[in-house]
Amino acid sequence: MKRLLVAALLAGTLLSGLTPASADEVSQYIPLPTYRVGAYASSGELWWAGERDYFRYINEVEGGVEGVKLNYEEFETEWSPDRTVEVYERVKAGKDGSPLAFFFTHGTPATYALLEKAAADKIPLIDPAGGKTETVDGTVFPYAFPLLFSYYSQASTGINYIAEKVGGFDKLRGLKIATVYHDSAYGRASQPAVEVLAKKYGFENIQIPVADPGNEQSPQWRQIREQKPDWVFLRTWGVSTVVALKTAQRFGFPADHIIGDVWAGSESDAIPAGTAAIGYSALAPYPGGTDFEIHKRLKAEILDKGKSDLRDQKLFGAVNYNIGLVNAALAVEALRTGYKHFGARPLNGEEGRWAFEHLTIDDKRLEEIGFKGLLQQIKITPTDHEGGGAARIQSWDGEKWVLQTDWIKADHELLNPLIQAGAAAYAKENGITPRTPETETN
């Protein structure tokens, strides 16, 4: 009996290696490494709901992208980079006749882990508002796309917003700005940018680490109480954001002087913090809310027809849900660009790269796809894999996120040399010859 069980499991596994081929029409395969289990599931659940709802909308309402259906499939990773690598290996050859045009990593550490592999396999890694900042330089990193909003841009936009609040960049001189960060590669990713900004504008740069998972932060906030910074830039993630806001309240630091980054600015961060989050602002390359055109379309076609992946429809329009929508839209628009160039058939990795490198979403297109206000204008080029670098600022009013500003751009002139220097160092260390896009064909 026991042996039978083991044998059955083994047989099942072997069979799972063989994929059933569905014949007639070939769709574009899109694997989604997801985390519905584990410490980060709370952000994940909504994110996948957004992605799936949008893909479903494209498939069922718009009949696919240029007629090509999207075949998306989930793989559980628990946000573990190792398991994401496993998923990547599993899917990189494509499925059911469709090659892989790109791979969503759904997490900065996973992007780091896959950087070299994907470059070797020629598969674009898509990690909007995440990834490795230097990979903005597409001449050294042709297959990495930290779309929208790199970590340097996050720091810069945050400082720009503070400058706006205090009445100009000259007023930054002499201010103290503390960064409370999750002590990980993610948390530290913005440090070089803040350093440069501090030098340029003459504010004092205080860096305070919070060790993972960060569920007790009194020492950190006591330090803040001692050093009395004027503003706090919060670069935490998961539970450490909630605890940071709660502890800030306890130590009497005003929430309206705390600015969170992208990954510290969702409902999952604000709701559990209760009153401590009122007035807290966050960078929003993906604003929350349901007032955007796309939400009306989704509500009518997906939610009201009971096809949504959302378990709790109250969370429709939550920041994490909208992250999913925007990511899905970026993928769809890139594919569309590619299909127009290569023909309406599943793309491979190299074609996928071309597609992303020629992705342009202007205001008119934003209106058409219903993302006006939710997504910034995008123009990706072979030398700029970010393509945006702006965010809106939203504040928590105790119930929901309220948008405070229009798109605030990061200071790319200041940041680009930093990024290029980092990319050049990487190229040297790894023996990569940066490509020269001008001379490339197609």
Place this chain on the structure above:
Amino acid sequence: MSEINLPAAAEPIDQVGLKVLTIVATLALLVTAPFLASEYWINAIIVPFLILSLAGLGLNLLTGYGGQLSLGAGAFMMVGAYATFSLQLRVPELPLPLALIVAGFIAGAVGLAFGIPSTRIKGFYLIVSTLAAQFFFEWLFLKFPWFYNGNSSATIALSRGLSFFGLDANSPHGRYYLTLGIVALLTLLSFNLIRGQTGRNWMAIRDMDTAAAVIGVPVFRAKLQAFAVSSFILGIAGALWAFAYLGSASVQSFGLTRSYQILFIIIIGGLGTIRGAYLGAGFVSLLPLALDWLFQHLFSGHVDAGLLQNIQKAIFGLLIIWFLIKEPEGLARLLSLRRTQGARRRLFPS
């Protein structure tokens, strides 16, 4: 091969023949595997399976044979990986195989240091020492940029790739043979240790450490040896995990969940057996795939994806409990051909 002709009562000739046949078949399979399996199977299943087996073996020497419970397997893997990275970066003259060995020794020395408390602390109190190692190294390797050469992502990767005395081992096949060779060699060495005096000392301590001391087993030395040897193997496994499987790694690759995973491998596979590590690693690598497949075919579309994932997690937990209750010796015994060996051993007597 003269033994085959002896009228050994224990093993009739046809059984011995069968054994030889099995070994030959296994060897043939191992060598030709890359040509039978797809690249996906080699990269994503077989190579990690081999490395996890090696890590399981390393932990099994300490926990299954030496009776010292450790929740720090990940930490020692981490030390091995970061040491290999540092050596390849800073001592480029050192060829990879030697770097791996030196890294193993560094991991072994670290394991030895964290094993010192075991001479005063017994049983599961020891998990404090091993957990301390786990958290300390997660912090250390992230905190000081020297360990990852200051790159902004805090990850480590071998910039020159894998090579084995001039042979390029970067292709899937290269990685497979590199891993297989190291795993096979370390398994053989471990096997030799286990059936010799060292193994006897470890098992004596596991079965009854006070009695072991009284009859003259050098408990202090043997425990430290167990920590050092186990960490040596774990360190090499960690380096392979980072560079032969993942390609690049960060502290998250060797977090607490990795430590648990290695522990589960040996519980499920069989504590205190060599092949248990392999069986357990196979089980742990394949079970999620099998459950995925099963659930996709049974419930796809009917049940919420989040629920599915959580059910799988619960099933995994149940299997662990079930193994501990029903088969404390794990798959190694379950699949054993010699089931008649008598009553069960009791590991870790209370």
Place this chain on the structure above:
Amino acid sequence: MNMFLETLIGGLLAGTMYSLVAIGFVLIYKASGVFNYAQGSLLLFAALTFVTLTDQGVPALGAIAVTIGLLVLTAITIEKLLLRPLTNRSPMTLFMATLGLSYVVEGVAQGIMGSQVRALNLGIDDLPIFLGDIMISQFDLIAAGVALAIVVVLSLLFNRTRIGIQLRGVADDTRAALSLGIDINRIWQIVWAVAGLVGLVAGLLWGARQGVQFSLSLVVLKALPVLIIGGFTSIPGAIVGGLIVGAGESLAETYIGPYLGGGITPWFAYALALVFLFIRPAGLFGERQIERV
């Protein structure tokens, strides 16, 4: 000096939050000799159940009653399906079984109730109070009071009720208790249920602090050094251990952290516990094991 005092007091109060978690471990360890790794998951399960019920509009008292009922059922199930079949197995086997149990509890709890972060408002305003220059957290003060109340209630339970006295008998000498006809399985069920209740209290307080979500189950990692320092068998030990860990972490992060780049709390508690283990292997209040050969 004020800074030092404030750090110390803040740390001590935060430490009682660790103690609250540790008490649940002590109860189970005393009665069944298990280091129950799943205590963190049970804590998550309890808090999640409560929040899910109140979100559905169930009044708080009703939600507590239902949660307690579920915890009792869980305790009985665990006793029947896990403890009983593993009777007389080594502490390490039991520990590993509870590791598996934590997967089951987490999977079931989050599978049914979802993994969204839930807010939990206990109506405690967490505004700072000042004692002279020294700032004290109101929330932590209340948590400390709750911890104290639990200790008082538990010691009354142990010293004044028949069940409690039987339980102490089981803890002191299982074999003798068995020979006296004490139903040890029932004792286990009761103790696991009580530990679940303590977990509920701890889960609610921690949940109010950081939201009810998966990471609640990680507080188990904070409880272990507390237990090592205080001793696995002593409830006062859990309190004192919590205070030491809380104060130690807080002072270390403030005064040693800057020299090491900060963020040292995850391992500092373990290093502290190791030091204590070397000095007093059984913990401050624990009983020394006598080896019988």
Place this chain on the structure above:
Amino acid sequence: MTASAGPALEVRNVSLSFKGVKAISDLSFQVTRREICALIGPNGAGKSSLLNILNGVYTPDSGEIVFEGEHFRRMQPLEAARRGIGRGFQNNALFSGMSVLDNVIAGLSRHSRVTLVEEAFRLPRALGQERAFRDRALEVLKLFDLEKYAETLVGTLPYGVQKKVEIARAIVAKPRLLLLDEPLAGMNAAEKQEIAAVIARLNRELDLTVVLIEHDIGIVLKLAHHVVVLDYGRKLADGPPETIRDNPDVIAAYLGSENAEAAA
């Protein structure tokens, strides 16, 4: 063979307590070289605790032990083994996950001279030692007629056989002092006679000093040269078997009514 004259073992004013309860109070006695000394007394008299002090499992609160002329405040288990003190336990303390042969070889551990590397690569020295250990262990097993069980997992054997394996393990490294805790417990009469004969032979042929704890007074009086009677951690009587048998204190306190009959 080292010290010319004097006792092999001397216990001087040893006291031991657990959690404030006295287990042994101010106990002193001597064991002469090459004698079999029996410790008798009711349960809880402190007999096993005393053996545990002698080979370093427990540390006495006060007092000292003199073994072959050297004074010890506290003995370490490994040190005791190295100095030639062998030990059999009351409730079998065999290594249940190992074969009978391996259990006995484990008793030779302190004679091992090969390094980890030699063993991992099976270098000649490691193989040679392994062979020598195996031969020596088989030799001892033969003494107890246990060769047929050599490869059997020890936990699967009957209690009486395990008892023998334990004695074999205790003497395999040729100790000079052998401590045995109830070596005859749980055996039938024939087995008892057999083991008693082996103990007597070891004592005679190997010049082995033996300290044993035994409840079977009949065998004790025949086997032992010297008897020490303990009661509640104190020495009640000390002398050759004949005088012990007639000591009224002993009869009153320990032998009691039914035991007295058994002794007669």
